[in-house]
Amino acid sequence: MHAHSAPGAPGQVIVRFPNLAAKGGVVHVTAANNGPVWCQAQKWSPSGTSELVDVRCFKVGGVPVFSQFTVMFTASTKGAFPAGRAYGYIHFQPGPGIVARFNSSGGANTVTPGPTGIWKVQMAGLGSSVALGGIQVTAVNPSAPAKREVDAWSWSSSGQVFVVRCFDAAPPPSRPAGR
DSSP states (O other): OOOEEEEOSTTEEEEEETTOOOSSOEEEEEEOOSSSEEEEEEEEEEETTEEEEEEEEEETTTEEOOOOEEEEEEOOOGGGSOTTOOOEEEEEETTTEEEEEEETTSOOEEEEEOSTTEEEEEEETOOOSSOOSOOOOOOBOSSSOOEEEEEEEEEETTEEEEEEEEEOSSOOOOOOTTO
16 A cells, blocks of 8 residues: 655645544654654544544754655554454553553553653563564654653563653753663
């Protein structure tokens, strides 16, 4: 399936995924740029039979910039997911909380706030004794530059646990050695 795009405001591209309209779901955006650039989702929603995703990219300092990026939209249901595979997602917003979630094991996905800008995400039942698969974290902000990073990740047979750090347009604070 091919997505179509059109430019919007500086650094913004509106991506249309034909025939994929869905309520809920989650978007992941990653800048495909060797420079200090990140991309974030501004919003996404169905429009007719298409899913529209507004993506905006920024360079350090929060200055909008056009950049190449990859974008993925996923909306899953238990019956539509291949047996024997482990997959989950969470769309979380401070205030309303979890807006959309999926866990192929049927386990609970939870988000717990920590100190300012730090969130603990747990995905029960998506565990392994080794690190498997990839983690994607995408900032969602319709009006301001924002960044998200995975700060820590642990796994066991009972599930996955991630610590996510959130930043505004300023460079992230220094981390202690070893993290």
